[in-house]
Amino acid sequence: QQQVKQSPQSLIVQKGGIPIINCAYENTAFDYFPWYQQFPGKGPALLIAIRPDVSEKKEGRFTISFNKSAKQFSLHIMDSQPGDSATYFCAASSDYKLSFGAGTTVTVRA
Amino acid sequence: GAGVSQSPSNKVTEKGKDVELRCDPISGHTALYWYRQSLGQGLEFLIYFQGNSAPDKSGLPSDRFSAERTGGSVSTLTIQRTQQEDSAVYLCASRPSRGAGNTIYFGEGSWLTVV
Numbered sequence: 678q679q680q681v682k683q684s685p686q687s688l689i690v691q692k693g694g695i696p697i698i699n700c701a702y703e704n705t706a707f708d709y710f711p712w713y714q715q716f717p718g719k720g721p722a723l724l725i726a727i728r729p730d731v732s733e734k735k736e737g738r739f740t741i742s743f744n745k746s747a748k749q750f751s752l753h754i755m756d757s758q759p760g761d762s763a764t765y766f767c768a769a770s771s772d773y774k775l776s777f778g779a780g781t782t783v784t785v786r787a
Numbered sequence: 788g789a790g791v792s793q794s795p796s797n798k799v800t801e802k803g804k805d806v807e808l809r810c811d812p813i814s815g816h817t818a819l820y821w822y823r824q825s826l827g828q829g830l831e832f833l834i835y836f837q838g839n840s841a842p843d844k845s846g847l848p849s850d851r852f853s854a855e856r857t858g859g860s861v862s863t864l865t866i867q868r869t870q871q872e873d874s875a876v877y878l879c880a881s882r883p884s885r886g887a888g889n890t891i892y893f894g895e896g897s898w899l900t901v902v
Contacts, residue, residue: 679829711890720791720878720893721830766830773818774843775891779829 680704681769683778690757691786698752698781700767705748707769707776712741712752715764715780724765725752757785789813791894793879799900800869808864808897812881820880820891821854821864830878836862869901 682701690696700710711726727734727741727750734741738755754761762785767778792811800806812819821833832846836856847853851869856862866873876896 683829713893718895720880720895722893723890726890773835773837774832775820776832777822777830 679779680776681767681778683767683781685781686779687782687784689784689786692758694757694785696754696757696761696783696785698765698767698783699749700751700769700778701747701749702769703748704769704771706771709770710741710743710750711768711770711775712739713766713768713777715766721766754783757783759785759787761785791879791881791892793877793894793897795897796895797898797900799902802871802901803868805865805867806869806899808866808877808879808899810862810864810879810881810894812860812862812879813892814860815883816881816892817859817884818882819856819862820882821862822878822880822893823875824878824896825875833864833877866899869899871901874899874901 684699688696712724713721714724715721725736725739725741727743729745732743740753743750764780764782766780768775794809819836823831823833834841834854835843838859839856851867854864876898878893878896880891880893882891
C-alpha cells in the first residue's frame with residue numbers, strides 16, 4: 678500500500694517551461710516532506726524539503742507548494758533546463774521512516 | 788567518509804547463489820536504511836537500523852533477505868538463493884539521528900542482476 682501517491686509518471690517540457698509534479702498523502706502523522714532528485718546511475722539526492730506549517734518554500738528555481746487541508750504538495754521547476762532532466766521523488770516522513778512516491782521522470786527538451 | 792559508500796556497485800550472479808551487499812554510512816550517522824529500486828520503479832523500504840538494532844524489518848520481502856549492522860557502522864544486506872525477481876538496485880541511506888527533518892543521504896546503490 679503506497680502511502681504517498683505521485684503523478685504524473687512522466688512528463689516532457691520545453692526548455693524554460695514549468696514542470697509540475699503532484700503528490701498526495703493520507704497519514705496526518707507525516708510532518709516532513711522532502712523531494713529527491715535522481716540522475717541515471719546515481720542515488721537520490723535531497724533537492725528541497727518542507728514542513729506542514731509552511732505553505733510554500735523556494736530554493737533557486739525549485740518551489741514546493743503545500744496544502745495541509747487537502748493533504749497535497751507539489752514541486753514546480755521554474756525556467757527548466759535540460760540539466761534538470763531526471764527522476765523526481767516526493768516523500769513523507771514520520772519519526773524515522775521515509776515513504777516515497779513512485780517517481781516522475783522529467784525530460785526537458787532544448 | 789564523505790558520503791554513503793556501497794559495494795559492489797554492480798553484481799551479476801546466477802540464480803540460486805547467495806549475495807552480500809555492503810554499506811558504509813556517513814561517519815557518526817546512527818540511522819541506516821536499505822531500500823530497493825526496481826527498474827523504472829519507486830523506492831521500496833526494506834529495513835531500518837538505529838545503531839546495531841533493527842526495530843523495523845517490515846519491508847524485507849522474504850526470509851531469504853537478511854541484514855545486519857555491526858559497530859554502529861557498516862551494514863551488510865544478504866540475499867540467499869537469489870531469484871530473478873531480486874534483480875534491482877539496492878540503495879543504502881543514512882542519517883544523523885532518529886527524528887523528523889534530518890536529511891537522509893543515499894549511496895549510489897548496488898546494481899544486482901540475477902541471471
